[in-house]
Amino acid sequence: MPADLAVIGLGPLGLPLAQAAVAAGIPTVGYKTGPEPGSLSPAELRRMLSGGFRHAAGPSELGRVRTAVICAPTPRSADGGLDLSQVEAAARILAARLRPHTTVILESPVYPGTTEEFLRPLLEEGSRLRAGRDFHLAYSPSRVDPGNRDFTPGNTPKVIGGLTPACTESAAAFYGRLTDKVVRARGPREAETVQLLETNYRHVNIALVNEMAVLCHDLGVDLWDVIRCAETKPFGFQAFRPGPGVGGHAVSQDLTGRAGRGLRMVELAQQVNSRMPRYVVQRAATLLNEHGKSARGARVLLLGVTYKPDLADQQATPAQEIAIRLMELGAAISYHDPHIPSWSIIDRPVPRADSLYEAAAEADLTILLQNHRTYDLQGLSVKAQLLLDTRGATPTGAAHRL
Numbered sequence: 001m002p003a004d005l006a007v008i009g010l011g012p013l014g015l016p017l018a019q020a021a022v023a024a025g026i027p028t029v030g031y032k033t034g035p036e037p038g039s040l041s042p043a044e045l046r047r048m049l050s051g052g053f054r055h056a057a058g059p060s061e062l063g064r065v066r067t068a069v070i071c072a073p074t075p076r077s078a079d080g081g082l083d084l085s086q087v088e089a090a091a092r093i094l095a096a097r098l099r100p101h102t103t104v105i106l107e108s109p110v111y112p113g114t115t116e117e118f119l120r121p122l123l124e125e126g127s128r129l130r131a132g133r134d135f136h137l138a139y140s141p142s143r144v145d146p147g148n149r150d151f152t153p154g155n156t157p158k159v160i161g162g163l164t165p166a167c168t169e170s171a172a173a174f175y176g177r178l179t180d181k182v183v184r185a186r187g188p189r190e191a192e193t194v195q196l197l198e199t200n201y202r203h204v205n206i207a208l209v210n211e212m213a214v215l216c217h218d219l220g221v222d223l224w225d226v227i228r229c230a231e232t233k234p235f236g237f238q239a240f241r242p243g244p245g246v247g248g249h250a251v252s253q254d255l256t257g258r259a260g261r262g263l264r265m266v267e268l269a270q271q272v273n274s275r276m277p278r279y280v281v282q283r284a285a286t287l288l289n290e291h292g293k294s295a296r297g298a299r300v301l302l303l304g305v306t307y308k309p310d311l312a313d314q315q316a317t318p319a320q321e322i323a324i325r326l327m328e329l330g331a332a333i334s335y336h337d338p339h340i341p342s343w344s345i346i347d348r349p350v351p352r353a354d355s356l357y358e359a360a361a362e363a364d365l366t367i368l369l370q371n372h373r374t375y376d377l378q379g380l381s382v383k384a385q386l387l388l389d390t391r392g393a394t395p396t397g398a399a400h401r402l
Helices: 014-023 042-050 059-064 085-095 114-127 165-175 188-219 223-230 264-290 319-328 356-362 377-383
Strands: 005-008 028-031 067-070 103-106 136-139 158-162 182-184 299-303 332-336 365-368 387-389
Touching (some): 005 014, 005 085, 067 085, 103 165, 136 188, 158 165, 264 319, 299 356, 365 377
Parallel strands (some): 067 103, 299 365
Antiparallel strands (some): 136 158
16 A cells, blocks of 8 residues: 655654654654664564555655655764755655655754755755745654653644745645644744754753753752752743753754854753763762772773663763773773663673663772662662762652752
């Protein structure tokens, strides 16, 4: 049976969209743009397949759908910007098969202006069709939050900005089948800038609370109690919590070199957040010294090496840099993570602890990097010789907190 929807890019953005579409009864075909690690469990994938999802047998299937959504990843490039190469590849593949009246939507994180200045020419050149006249073109920022059980595609409003009013309405008709609310932006640039604002808002606020964590430690103030009290304010405050670094697929953007100036707040936030893995290692070395041990030769157990709790996704996880820096100090590293059966650092396999309690009891220092739901932190705090909690998840007084 022909599909109504083609999702191009089956990574952390495309798979959830395909999952939501299948759940809404939309026949969906998926097309991979590269080796994209998905964030769905095997059981979720099986449900998708039984619901009508299938992988495209070839690029020709992209020309048989009414809607095509490009969800190709845009990782950070060598110069610190966004790498649009996979978006370009997806556009060229789609353009060669694009038919009139198709609705094309871009969901990948991009710079403002990308849909009109980068994607549109690729599609028009490859298809010999004109956007806004022969086919619809729009941008919609992805609002995927892996593992969030409260906010799903169904109850998360979807922002849409089309090249023309007709393009916006065509995209709105599609997303109206998936979500309770569609929000129409003035155009693609506004919709792209929504993504920019939302992503940078997260990074800037995490940077603020990460700096507060360093300051409060120096002052002897319990930051976690400060946050607990502050979040009772019913207006003007949203609680963010510090951590060992910022991971995930949402890359902060400062637009330096594109808009004639950078976003200074975002640039500073990047600097603050990028220093957190180094700060965690510094705190670890200090704790070991205070307990009469050197980092060289110390047995250090890392708990939770994913970027987010209860997921197997390791995209930009700070655990990587923390492990490397500890190894450089001469520490012997091991890890425990119920979602990661094997883990390597600089092509060197890291020993995996089979028994959490035994490993914590044997380690000179245990560092909680990610608070997975399966961790018994009360029991862990009793068993561990020395515990550094970077997530503020342990009971008060049970561990050294970030």
